[in-house]
Amino acid sequence: MEKNILQKIRKELKENAEEKIKEGEKRFFKEEIKSYGVNVWKAERIGKEYLKSLKDLPKKEIFALCEELLKSNYMEESWIAASWAYSKRKLFAPNDFPIFESWVKKYLTNWAACDTLCNHTVGTFIDMYPPYVKKLKNWAKSKNRWVKRAAAAALIIPAKQGKFLKDIFEIADILLKDSDNMVQKGCGWMLKEASQAHQKEVFDYVMKKKKVMPRTALRYAIEKLSPDLRQKAMSKD
Numbered sequence: 001m002e003k004n005i006l007q008k009i010r011k012e013l014k015e016n017a018e019e020k021i022k023e024g025e026k027r028f029f030k031e032e033i034k035s036y037g038v039n040v041w042k043a044e045r046i047g048k049e050y051l052k053s054l055k056d057l058p059k060k061e062i063f064a065l066c067e068e069l070l071k072s073n074y075m076e077e078s079w080i081a082a083s084w085a086y087s088k089r090k091l092f093a094p095n096d097f098p099i100f101e102s103w104v105k106k107y108l109t110n111w112a113a114c115d116t117l118c119n120h121t122v123g124t125f126i127d128m129y130p131p132y133v134k135k136l137k138n139w140a141k142s143k144n145r146w147v148k149r150a151a152a153a154a155l156i157i158p159a160k161q162g163k164f165l166k167d168i169f170e171i172a173d174i175l176l177k178d179s180d181n182m183v184q185k186g187c188g189w190m191l192k193e194a195s196q197a198h199q200k201e202v203f204d205y206v207m208k209k210k211k212v213m214p215r216t217a218l219r220y221a222i223e224k225l226s227p228d229l230r231q232k233a234m235s236k237d
Contacts, residue, residue, distance in 0.1 A: 005050050006068055012046050013038050013076050025075075033110050035075045040116075047080030051087060059088045063099055070107040078113035085121045092125050097132055100125060104139070108146040111182055118153035127158050133167045140174040145182055148175060152186035159190055162197030169205055176213055188220025195224050203229050 013036045022037030038046075054062060062084055069081035085100075100122050108114045126133050139151035151171050158164050168190055175187040195202035206213065206221055210233060213221075222233045 006065065009046060009050055009080065013043065016042055029110055031110055033075055034073045038076045040079055043076035043079050044083050047083050051084055059091045062088055070103055073109060075112055079116050082117040082121055086124065089124045092128055094129055096125065097135065104147055104150045105144065108150065111149065114146045114149050115153045118150045119156050122154040123157045126154055133164055137171055137174065140171045145180045148178065148183045149186035152190040155190050156193050159193035160196055165194060165198050165201060168194050176209060181216060184214045184217040185220055188217035191221035192223045199225060203233065206233050
């Protein structure tokens with residue numbers, strides 16, 4: 001039954017594909033992506049509709065289906081996998097972390113798949129089980145660009161809520177000089193969200209690090225600071 005549902009999802013994604021969406025997506029990705037050409041809202045709606053028929057399925061089996069979706073490397077299927085995994089958030093337990101970590105390391109091949117999985121599923125897990133934030137520091141040292149970005153992306157929502165500031169700065173220290181543009185953007189984004197609850201602390205951090213901080217990360221990090229603080233941060237002094 002479950003495998004049949006994946007076949008139905010794939011059939012419906014193909015039926016809803018639009019060439020103009022597929023072509024338009026190429027502007028947002030420097031790497032090659034696999035896409036049906038379905039926008040994120042429609043793909044997630046399709047996924048949620050099929051999830052209704054799986055509501056009595058154990059978490060373990062839902063996660064197994066998520067992995068099958070992620071294996072396909074289609075962007076729309078990665079969005080559905082992230083949505084399905086997040087739907088089981090009330091049942092997250094510490095032994096789920098190795099599953100999420102394996103998904104991050106094996107299946108993320110673009111920023112959209114990375115952010116969709118990490119912002120909500122991994123971020124919620126870290127919020128529920130704070131000691132696991134130390135695992136993100138290991139991710140930040142990875143050679144894989146998407147694992148490094150995932151270390152920042154997983155803290156986006158907790159950062160908005162003012163949580164994990166010390167850990168955010170430690171991860172930023174690791175990512176700070178990374179030459180990869182996608183990693184720089186992830187690092188800056190994490191700091192930007194942290195600045196909503198900790199403006200002074202993030203400003204002080206940026207001022208201390210700005211001589212070594214790539215301009216991309218810097219511009220992202222200061223986006224939500226007050227205009228006068230942004231000006232100071234961007235000055236050459």
